[in-house]
Amino acid sequence: MYRIIEKKDLSSTIKLMRIAAPEIAKKAQAGQFVILRIHNHGERIPMTIADYDRVQGTITIVFQVVGKSTEELATLKEGDSILNFLGPLGQPSEIKNYGKAVCIGGGVGVAPIYPIARSLHEAGNKVISIIGARNDKMLFYKEEMNSVSEHLHIVTDDGSRGKQGLVTDILCDLLESGEQIDLVFAIGPVPMMRAVAELTRGYGIKTFVSLNPIMVDGTGMCGGCRVSVGETSKFACIDGPDFDAHQVDFDQLLERQKMYCQEEQDSKEHWHQCNCRG
């Protein structure tokens, strides 16, 4: 059992949890993830390691409530426990001194981009960050991102904070200004990552994205997480989750993420009904 040491609401639908998992905390690196299962009837859900504390032995996850499992996870409180917590999984992000790196986080993707931005900063890169959300209330990690960035750009869909628009608008400006950029790292909704990839492709800038296909085991055993990268099929849980954005078949990823739409709906309704019945 893994105890929840701290829980915070970052917005109405985005929650942060710090969980006691000393052995994982010892090993975790930027870009890796965990798979957790709340209880015996639960599904295995992947969550990026948004932070780790090797001294206190904790792993931080930041998640958005989107369906049954994340909704149920959000009902847990400090002091409660999660049944299973497996990690660290996946390859760590390729951190080295590239020169100037642009880190882009959209929506809940700001959480996983933070440890990467921090590591890139620590590796000597000049980090420019762009974070975006629907509105000011949905934005989080502003100070954290600011502390590791040379410059932090903020955008919101409705302009309630920072510039109104999309993260790609800022990226576009940066690219057009002729600024020398050596690396782009983008994490967020698939359409956002696809748009970033399309933008940087023409400039030939190395671009990484972190992919989030549906997973089961996270150990390379099921192949459910396969994504098309270039000519080959890769297992995101062991070969990734970071991939060269210019090689990724994003359309296929979008389709595959929708595989269980109907069941996800049913699962949620079933849970709400059970909860009402008490």
Place this chain on the structure above:
Amino acid sequence: MTTKKTRKKTREVMQTQQPKVRVHNFDEVALGYTEEQAVAEAERCLNCKKKPCSNGCPVGVDIPGFIELIREKDFLGAAKKIKESNNLPAICGRVCPQEEQCEKNCILGKKGEPLAIGRLERFVADRERECGVEMPPLPEPQDKKVAVVGSGPAGLTVAADLAKLGYGVTMFEALHDPGGVLIYGIPQFRLPKEIVKGEIDYIQGLGVDLKVDSLIGRIQSVDELLADGYDAIFIGTGAGLPNFMDIPGENLNGVYSANEFLTRTNLMKAYQFPEYDTPIKVGKRTAVIGGGNVAMDSARCALRLGAKEVYIIYRRSEKEMPARAEEIEHAVEEGVKLKLLCAPTRIIGEDGWVKALECINFELGEADESGRRRPVPIKGSEFIMEMDTVVMAIGNSPNPLISQTTPDLKTGWRGVLVADPETGLTTKPGVYAGGDIVTGAATVISAMGAGKKAAAAIDRYLKGDS
């Protein structure tokens, strides 16, 4: 003893759930022998001096010995006799390919049906479980520690044998439940999970410390385990990496590896969705590619999950199918259709989903190195079958995580670990391996056999005499 005249040529028939009923549930299909049946079947045994059956058994169970005890109705004694060489009889009695092993060698098979050794093994193991398994006296604890990586039949065997010798054993398992393929792969209706759980409880009762959610190679490497004070390590991580065919359309929605299909169904209990959270999709028509146990299990799960038509698509002919005879028979009884001498060439999609499967027919050509006639595609024989789900059951390779993170472990064909077949010793001192990670996908009993040898070798190594 019965006289030769009255000796039956045919074996006692084992009751099964009726096919029409069982395709709607996940309960065990084969119901086992009654006491009377077991004794009657045991009466058929000739008690051959040379024990040809035992010679066919990969771990050399004293078969005539335990059968004799059944005749004497000493069922617990019979169970003990088997356990001298096989820790997991309730499992082996259900899943071993007996017709290829002990029963193949049985003298009775020359004139009639061979003795039903597997069913008798199952009977005594079940009887022992019902009576409550006796724990062996625990030995003096030794100060040496062993790490066992993977909790499939190989790892379970090593852990049990070393714990019985008093070693401190810690077993690391990546998944949330131990048992390996026995838990995530082989379905409930063939091997009830309660039986596997019983074996694991027994092993924990011996003092083995089980750590689930522990992926070695990520949370700790093999070298770190050694540095952490483990005196020896056994790697039994199996062959869990699913192979795909590399044909167009394999990443469409509705295409599963058998591992994913079975893991969702068995480990995650998708057949009880939404009581359990993990979903699965089957649709009306399912094609399973392959001819082994994995294919049969997938096909039979698909039926139980509600598919109306299920096809097994296999390149060779029925007699070459590697699946256990009983599984093929059960699958066909349940309505699974065999499409033989046939293989898919591409999967046709619509809106991201599987719509149909294009296959090509084969004919049998010249014999290959294995003596089997090689299937050759018939030009222009392609045809299309509408499908909702396609399950790839064309084999698994070893998971490369351990070898990738342990530089001095040598690997061979398809990434199997190189290990001495007699001791399991790898190319790294103190590190042993066995089961599917060494042989590639094989059988439960061969994994256990490798575990037995490795446990003995580890004991010798830790005592300093090898």
